[in-house]
Amino acid sequence: MTTFSHRDLGTDPKAWARVRKQLPMSLTEILPEGADLVVLAAHPDDEVLGAGGLIASAAERGHATTVMLCSDGEASHPDSPTHTPNQLASIRRAEFERALETLRGDEDAVEIRGVALGLPDGRLASFKDTIEAALDRVITDRTTIVAPFRADNHPDHEAVGKFAAAVAAQHELLLLEYPIWYWHWATPESDTKWQTMLPLPLDDQAMSAKQAAIRAYPSQFEALSPAIEDAAVLSERFLEHFSFDVEVFRLSNPGLGSGARAEETFDALFKTVPEPWDFNDDYERRKRAILLASLPKARYQNALELGSATGALTAELAERCDRVVGVDASETAVRDARKRLAGLENVKLVPCVIPRESPDVRAADLVVMSEIGYFLTRNELEETFAQIEATIGPDSDVLLCHWLHPINGWSLMGEDVHEAAHARGWKPRVTHREPDFLLEIFSVPVEGQS
Structure with missing residues (x-):
């Protein structure tokens, strides 16, 4: 497994231009009439970085939308001298709720339902049964499941992605996987997984909602204090990966893989x-x-x-x-x-x-x-x-x-x-x-x- 740190400079976002120019998907492919959307996030902000535009588009078009947050992200600053894990959890849960409201935007749009499991940040692989059971409770036979990419090289992301894929396969549901850290550590030349991914174009309203929702997480892109342990987790260079007018997913169609x-x-x-x-x-x-x-x-x-x-x-x-x-x-x-x-x-x-x-x-x-x-x-x-x-x-x-x-x-x-x-x-x-x-x-x- 490739090792990386959020402090690394990371791959230039412009290097991924070829991925964004691949043959695109349409929203109706992902969410046909009557379908609902369930998005899983390992930590607060995963959902807006990887699928914020999709969430905003689904709500705006009247699709019932649920975002399941597996942990409160209390381990984002593990050595913080100013914030305890419980304080970080409270801050990030509140940011998550604000982000969902921001993604909804128009009051006429369908409410985006948030479900928080409150599982331990960094240990989600140990909660397979809990996460799969929680997902089983919110899906229907018309659900499109969206989850972190199973090859993202982050243990929590990969665990949640695997659990979601298992449920999608069991119920023969459409599965979309969104990369987060993959864009940071991989390059188009060194890793070919991007070749199996497809872009989803975002309209101006979805793009605007996504960027505003990302800014609902100041605990991640601003320093908590002058202490080095409280430095921002997400750099502006990293956030640039999520500033384009497409979101990129790996798609698994129900029924084909059987x-x-x-x-x-x-x-x-x-x-x-x-x-x-x-x-x-x-x-x-x-x-x-x-x-x-x-x-x-x-x-x-x-x-x-x-x-x-x-x-x-x-x-x-x-x-x-x-x-x-x-x-x-x-x-x-x-x-x-x-x-x-x-x-x-x-x-x-x-x-x-x-x-x-x-x-x-x-x-x-x-x-x-x-x-x-x-x-x-x-x-x-x-x-x-x-x-x-x-x-x-x-x-x-x-x-x-x-x-x-x-x-x-x-x-x-x-x-x-x-x-x-x-x-x-x-x-x-x-x-x-x-x-x-x-x-x-x-x-x-x-x-x-x-």
Whole structure:
């Protein structure tokens, strides 16, 4: 994870001009008629920096709008000689309330409802159940959820973003993620996550409301006192990132990111582009080499590969396994893989949409799930893991390998997939982490096995 400080000079806001010029979204895409808006903020001011213009536009157009504040931001000046954490919490809660009133603007606009959870600033990752339950209470089946970017490199922002994404996936709701500190520490050249983001144009009224709401937080952009510990947290250079006439979000559409639509989604993809991930590029070839070198055993009897695509990894697994069954949701990919691997008698390739269908494999001593876990919903992922547990025999290896950056259109990320495996009690035997991917090989408890 990239480390940074708010005291750093940070990236020049002008460097992000190309992001603001990408093909824009429209407000009606985000909030169709009858939809309501729920915005989550880890700290007071996150909501106006990341989504103030959207909030103002929604209220002005009559959409019911709720802003859920997870903490009061009492840790903004941890060493302040003049303000206690309780005093800072009171100040920042009052600023939050003023900011929402400012965003509403016109008295004829819909009231913006604020919900404050009062959880500890800096420790939000420990309150998953509380935040998800609170979100469940305010959403409807027409809600658009807006939350901090899950790759913002701020632990509270990432935690709240992950919890919101889980709820959005469970209820098949539209999810927007807003970066805050990402603009500060990343650059367009060093990090490519911006390529999955879309700008939302703001009209003059929304822009004006947003800038006024930002100024409702003087505790963050003005010094609390002359003491160095009370210096402003948000510099004018940093605030410039939020002074433009667009807001930028990562969008995850409901329903697209699920196994239920995998056959349709990926069959269309493989028909259009036979090798959509360029399985012969340097990244893919190096990743396969690391994967194969990481396998604890020299030889396996019965392997199952989930997401075999066009067979690039399948062919190399066949050299280490007596039998390999590869399954993929795309019949087009399976057909291409069969042509590619026609001479390999120890390989069987089968169209199979997991977890709706269960691969016909028993007592596998190796299961490989590479780069497909985040194409499932959270519930589908748990079902798939249960299928794996029913498929393997004693002393088996289960290998998970996933890209660590956001996947545009899907709510889960690679880290989510691996965390879910850990939560089931799977024990990692091998762990290999790089900036782009995480590979783990697990020992999985088998029922009846001591």
